[in-house]
Amino acid sequence: MEYVPDAEIWDLYNENRELLGKDHVRGEQLPIDGYHLVVHVWIRNSKGEYLISQRSANRPTYPLMWECVGGSVVKGEDSLLGAIREAKEEVGVDLMPENGQVLFTKTRKIIEGKIFNDIMDVWLFEYDGEVDLGNATMDEVAQVAWMNREQIKELFEHNMFVDTLEYFFTEVDKQ
Numbered sequence: 001m002e003y004v005p006d007a008e009i010w011d012l013y014n015e016n017r018e019l020l021g022k023d024h025v026r027g028e029q030l031p032i033d034g035y036h037l038v039v040h041v042w043i044r045n046s047k048g049e050y051l052i053s054q055r056s057a058n059r060p061t062y063p064l065m066w067e068c069v070g071g072s073v074v075k076g077e078d079s080l081l082g083a084i085r086e087a088k089e090e091v092g093v094d095l096m097p098e099n100g101q102v103l104f105t106k107t108r109k110i111i112e113g114k115i116f117n118d119i120m121d122v123w124l125f126e127y128d129g130e131v132d133l134g135n136a137t138m139d140e141v142a143q144v145a146w147m148n149r150e151q152i153k154e155l156f157e158h159n160m161f162v163d164t165l166e167y168f169f170t171e172v173d174k175q
Contacts, residue, residue: 009075010036041069049146067162092135100125
């Protein structure tokens with residue numbers, strides 16, 4: 001593996017979520033039998049609203065679309081640490097481990113012809129604290145908002161919500 005300064009490095013897993021003992025550099029083609037771990041983090045307040053974020057205009061995929069917090073788990077992290085780090089990086093929120101739970105895990109190979117090769121953990125955290133994008137450590141988010149199911153559904157119906165998150169309506173907010 002070639003050294004790339006400031007590259008994001010992932011642990012590689014097999015389909016059964018067993019570590020392969022190999023590193024992977026983000027952006028390179030994943031091996032056919034190698035999977036990386038990703039997290040989707042839904043943050044819900046006591047009013048039943050979800051913290052969603054609008055991607056920055058400079059994002060290479062889904063610019064200015066709305067989504068939940070999410071991203072790749074980096075080398076040496078587990079799913080929980082990855083979820084907490086992503087929340088801090090993207091929306092400046094410090095989540096407490098005890099307030100989170102994995103709702104489901106899905107292994108994704110190919111979606112709409114694109115190789116994903118990931119193991120996706122979908123988290124739900126309860127959080128009633130302040131949200132200040134000024135505390136975010138990355139510049140990935142244009143704005144955030146607390147929204148209820150109906151408001152999220154409206155964004156989705158107007159093609160303003162990342163389409164791969166449609167599971168929200170059946171798996172996260174089951175009403």
